[in-house]
Amino acid sequence: MDQPSTxxxxxxxxxxxxxxxxxxxxxxxxxxYRVEDTMIRIAETLGIPGSHSYVTPTVIMFSTNGTDPxxxxxxxxxxxxxxxxxxxxxxxxxxxxxxxxxxxxxxLLKVIEAAPSEYSVRLRIIAAAIASGCFSIMFQGSWxxxxxAVVAGGVGYAASLYLHRWVQVKFFAELSxxxxxxxxxxxxxxxGWGHQLDKIIIGSIMPLVPGLLxxxxxxxxxxxxxxxxxxxxxxxxxxxxxxxSGVAIVLTFxx
Amino acid sequence: MxxxxxxSFIASAGFGIIFNAPRAxxxxxxxxxxxxxxxYILLYESLTPVSASLIATVIVGGISxxxxxxxxxxxxxxxxxxxxxxxxxxLAYNAMRKFVENDYSVAMxxxxxxxxxxxxxxxxxxxxxxxxxxxxxxxx
Numbered sequence: 469m470d471q472p473s474t475x476x477x478x479x480x481x482x483x484x485x486x487x488x489x490x491x492x493x494x495x496x497x498x499x500x501y502r503v504e505d506t507m508i509r510i511a512e513t514l515g516i517p518g519s520h521s522y523v524t525p526t527v528i529m530f531s532t533n534g535t536d537p538x539x540x541x542x543x544x545x546x547x548x549x550x551x552x553x554x555x556x557x558x559x560x561x562x563x564x565x566x567x568x569x570x571x572x573x574x575x576l577l578k579v580i581e582a583a584p585s586e587y588s589v590r591l592r593i594i595a596a597a598i599a600s601g602c603f604s605i606m607f608q609g610s611w612x613x614x615x616x617a618v619v620a621g622g623v624g625y626a627a628s629l630y631l632h633r634w635v636q637v638k639f640f641a642e643l644s645x646x647x648x649x650x651x652x653x654x655x656x657x658x659x660g661w662g663h664q665l666d667k668i669i670i671g672s673i674m675p676l677v678p679g680l681l682x683x684x685x686x687x688x689x690x691x692x693x694x695x696x697x698x699x700x701x702x703x704x705x706x707x708x709x710x711x712x713s714g715v716a717i718v719l720t721f722x723x
Numbered sequence: 724m725x726x727x728x729x730x731s732f733i734a735s736a737g738f739g740i741i742f743n744a745p746r747a748x749x750x751x752x753x754x755x756x757x758x759x760x761x762x763y764i765l766l767y768e769s770l771t772p773v774s775a776s777l778i779a780t781v782i783v784g785g786i787s788x789x790x791x792x793x794x795x796x797x798x799x800x801x802x803x804x805x806x807x808x809x810x811x812x813x814l815a816y817n818a819m820r821k822f823v824e825n826d827y828s829v830a831m832x833x834x835x836x837x838x839x840x841x842x843x844x845x846x847x848x849x850x851x852x853x854x855x856x857x858x859x860x861x862x863x
Contacts (some may be wrong), residue, residue: 500837550743550744550745588741592740602731606731625741666816674810687848703733712816715820719823
């Protein structure tokens with residue numbers, strides 16, 4: 469009687485490890501095929517060949533072969549955290565090479581999950597601000613537009629971060645951030661600080677543009693992950709619509 | 724031209740920070756973004772923007788594959804920051820502006836172009852991946 473329960477406990481431990489790895493990767497913005505691939509590969513090296521994982525942006529389902537129950541994890545929040553993707557990838561590699569057993573891997577993944585992001589919020593806002601300034605130059609803006617774009621981009625990115633924490637509705641946070649950027653750019657132009665309104669706004673909204681989501685969506689579609697591709701595409705369209713209409717509100721007052 | 728080089732490097736590395744890329748890979752993020760942008764600028768006058776971004780993305784993807792091989796990290800870390808300068812944010816903005824100005828025919832044209840460029844970026848990434856797999860198979 470004792471035998472089957474220990475076996476299924478071992479299987480559950482492996483499943484939990486796979487699911488945790490998949491959860492961290494999906495929440496950090498990894499591609500769908502990479503999440504599925506990593507989970508199946510970890511399961512295989514730990515002794516469950518032929519497992520199935522089905523990943524969409526909001527849910528992970530994982531079943532081992534046979535009569536064991538399948539498991540499901542709901543994903544509510546997704547960000548982009550490349551550092552965590554790299555770390556989970558490293559853990560998966562170490563499992564494959566036999567360096568880590570199930571318990572060690574699970575502990576390590578727990579640490580990765582709880583770790584704060586690589587850079588502080590302040591540093592990310594500064595990076596977004598400087599990147600915004602650079603984008604206004606790259607889109608053929610003049611150097612006079614650099615500083616206004618830095619300020620507007622930094623304020624806009626900070627607003628999107630803090631508003632999202634405050635109201636929990638991503639659409640609203642993005643719309644208000646884009647509105648703020650448009651408003652600031654218009655004010656700067658009014659003060660005679662910067663030449664071209666368009667270049668300042670384009671540069672400053674770049675940190676809010678869902679470029680990664682759009683390309684990930686199309687890649688998922690091409691790889692045959694139709695559900696993920698379409699839902700990521702819808703997410704990207706919603707974000708694009710939010711930023712676009714935020715700026716559009718300002719533009720309607722100007723033109 | 725020099726200004727474009729420097730700004731595209733800083734912008735891509737900055738996006739590396741926004742996306743929480745590992746500290747050790749920020750330099751490579753900047754380089755892949757800079758290379759992609761350079762190729763795009765050099766080509767988009769003679770070719771169309773769509774094919775220029777396709778070629779630029781294939782190069783970004785190739786560089787990212789090489790970096791991923793060297794540093795043993797997933798490709799996505801380098802390719803994401805690399806394609807950011809190529810994302811048609813300006814076109815999407817102009818399309819939005821034309822919509823607001825009730826100039827729907829021009830707006831649709833710009834929006835379609837933005838969609839085509841996004842598609843070509845994704846296609847470029849997939850192409851570079853396929854090429855990488857083929858090269859690996861040939862070497863083996």
